[in-house]
Amino acid sequence: MRFIFLFFLLITTLSGFSQQILRGSVEGKEGPVPGATIRQLPDGGMTVTDSLGKFRLEIADQNIIRIEIRSLGYKSVLKEILPASDEKIKILLEESSLGLDEVVITGTLQPVFVSQSAIKTEVLTTKHFNTFMPSASNNLVDAMSMVNGVQEVVSCGVCFTNSLSINGLPGQYTSILIDGTPMYGNLASVYGLNGIPGIMVDRVEVVKGPGSTLYGSEALAGVINIITRDPAKQPILTADVMGTTHGEMFFNTAVSGKLKKISTYSGLSYSGMHQYIDENRDGFGDIINMDRIAIFSKWEAQLPKDQKLSVSAKFMTEDRRNGVQSFLENHNSLRGNDTIYGESIQTERFELFGSFTGNHGYKIDYSFSIHDQNSFYGSDLYEAKQQIGFINAYRRLESGRHAILAGVTSRYQYYDDNTVATPGGADKQFIPGIFIQDELALSPSLTFLGGLRTDYYEKHGLIFSPRFNAKWKAGDWTTLRVNSGTGFRLVNLFTEDHAFVTGQRSIEIREELKPERSANISLNLNHILTMGSSQASVDFDVFYTHFTNKIIPDYSDPGKIIYDNTAGHAQTGGVSFSWTQEFIFPLQVMAAGTLLRSTETGEEGIKENLPFAPEWSALLNISYTIPRSNWIFAWSATFTGSMLLPEVFDLDEQGQPMADPRPRTSSPFQIHNIQITKSWKNLRLYGGVSNIFNFTQPVSPLSGLNDPYSNPGFSNFFDTAYSYAPIHGREFFVGINWSLFK
16 A cells, blocks of 8 residues: 555656746737737647736646747747746747737827727838838838839829829828828829938828828828837938939938937938930930938927927928920920920928827827929929918827717918919918717727717818727637728819829819718728748728719810819729738738729719729739848739720821820739848848839820920820829839948
């Protein structure tokens, strides 16, 4: 009996020695990571970190103990530990390219993780931009080419002014914000977006669908919010310079500092191009010539009682020009010439914006901008000035399951030009408003968000803009979101439609143009997949927007553009899909696509496609990193489907429009780019090829060039509207970035 007792005592003791307790913590770049799972491989126990990121795991005895750590929004980690180690371990997680741990503010004006937000928000960080495109030349328009469903729309085949389209809607339907404040009016949305240098941008948040409750009724298609860099986290000094084989030069530099509780970040950006290149041989430059300088500064002060004041300012001056070769060679003296055609747009823009964060949930966002433009389109002078002042004062209150945000807002707009748009002097508007929204968490898995905004327009009275959002977390890895809202927009043709000031078509406005109105609904399904030791994020979206009083230009008459309100209605709808995969080895893949249908239906019920809205689009980004030597190889591609084009007529030998217009439908095309980056401690060298396969639009975007009775550009039938694809061919680039860290 004593032998049996000693035998069982020995077995119990050995069994106790075969189990041990592993203790430690899991942290990310912002601190502890709660809810991370720690599992012993291959078939051991599992535990979850607490609210402080700490864990306790019973592990089976092995020669080498292997554990796996996972958390939503971070890269998985495999760690090997020697047995019988009593030391607590500290595990650092690196953020995943899936972006689920990014903190966003655009949807609700409050910081919240992407995975927790009731409003779907897409986030692109500077790190992501710099992986796939040259950092020195990177600006907002270039960066947005990496967002599914967002496309650059070129307004003119001579001066290449552009805007950003979301899901097929014109760029004027998108509200552009900087640090949450609307600053880009109708004029600046066409002429000012290229002047936002990448060196001042920390990340860009994109919310598709109406954002009218918080940002005004004009956010019909969506919101693009540019979040500037945190001065306290920047290098002491940084410089970035790049050149291309077409002669383009880019230079950026910035400095940061701290004086007691005030952090500062200031910089300068220069872009220049001075060569005439005409590869399509239409007699006009294929690449815009320019000199652009942007100076910016951001100051943040930590005040008593956890209050904070942020003040930012930016000044941009740009001299943009293009035309025939003789004009570019002597553009300063030939501005406005009536025999040598050229387009010259000289812009000066000043911005002041920031915020004050007070106690008890109070916050004030403010901005003021001046946009001054002096332009010649051939011999036609176009001068315009726009000023916008904006202020939002609001407070967030939390009570039980409710998170209420309420505030007052006011917007002042001044616009004046030398056209018939302002025959009685400057157009001045003061638009006051109030807004409220309530985010109701019915349960940990179900959240509703409802909001209402009311703005007062002197000519149109009270305008109501409701919104409704819902989020249902069907499981740990699956989320369903529903978004809906309305929009209201006043149209300024002289700033929004470039055909008003370029080309030789006459303008006919058949009726007093009414404000456009819209209603939108969208559905988003997001699922996180775990494939071995890697994660993937899958998104599926369905969206639909209905317009009344939609204003669509009619190009059917070769010498005219006719504007009137749509008698019936217009609509745009479609589906989109995206897949982002980050493998355990250093390979990241993102593939996305959108199917789109944008139509106009008249009173007779006849449905026609809207111009410049591609039937489908797709993008593909692949990057591979060699960690030990810090090499990154990145390949990006965009694919654009066919789209309806305006009616543009070439001329016969007598200088008269041909009977039939150019093809009304474009052919699909694709653009491929590659970039290779090598990094050291303070130095980053990058180079690559843009438009690898040298695709360009097969026909010139310009028509009416062969009129025997007029110099190029001055024909009554000269038209710049047939621009739908790049005419800028293959280009090699190389750049170097140097930083001095604190």
